Amino acid sequence: MKTFLMLHGINHNMFGKRDPVQYGTATLADIDAKLHALAGELGVKVESYQTNSEGNMCERIHQAFTDKVDGVLINAGAWTHYSYGIRDALAILTVPVVEIHMSNIHAREAFRHHSVFAEIVKGQICGFGIESYSLGLRAVVSAAA
Template sequence: MMKILVLHGINLNMFGKRDPAQYGTVTLAEIDQRVRTLGKELGTEVECFQTNHEGEMCERIHKAHEEGFHGVIINAGAWTHYSYGIRDALAILKAPIVEVHMSNVHAREPFRHVSVFADVVKGQICGFGAESYLLALRAAVAAA
């Protein structure tokens, strides 16, 4: 069975409470459930992981390298724009990586327009709220 890892970064545990104008009211638990449900429909096992600690994110990516995931979806939150440590960890992976954001980062503050992951990911999906994750899962499955 295909395995996809979904990585959620800093502050994303606050979905549903944080800036509903940008992120809506859906919680991270609800997003994870939706992704797992779609994964089952697609015949894919989905594992979700969230951390607010950059080193823990790198460690989980390192572990994913050993575990043989077929694809990785990452919403690293603000780390997307400056974490070369996470970028370098992602570059180790052999599986396709899909970067995802709930808001349209290109319509927001200028610092959000830059992703330091852009050159190591297969593609980026943003601006569709929680649906961005479902689109990312379909893309990851298709790319695997």
């Protein structure tokens, strides 16, 4: 069974509590439950990981390389816009990586318009709320086929 890694970034443990206009009211547990249910329908496995530590995120990406996961989904939150450390860790991977965001980062503050990951990921999905995760999983599964 193919295994995909879902990486949740900084402050995502606060989903359901922070800025419902941008992020809705779903919690991280709600998002993961929806993602895992879809994975079951698609016949794949999803492992979810969330951290507020940039170093821990890089180490989990390194572990994904060692574990030979079939693809990676990442919503790095604010790290998307400035973390060259996470970008370099993702660049080590030889599997498809799909960047996702619940909000449309291109329609928000100017600093959010740029992703340091954009040049190395397979694609980017943003602006569809929690549905961005489902779309991202479908995309990464298809890319890994």
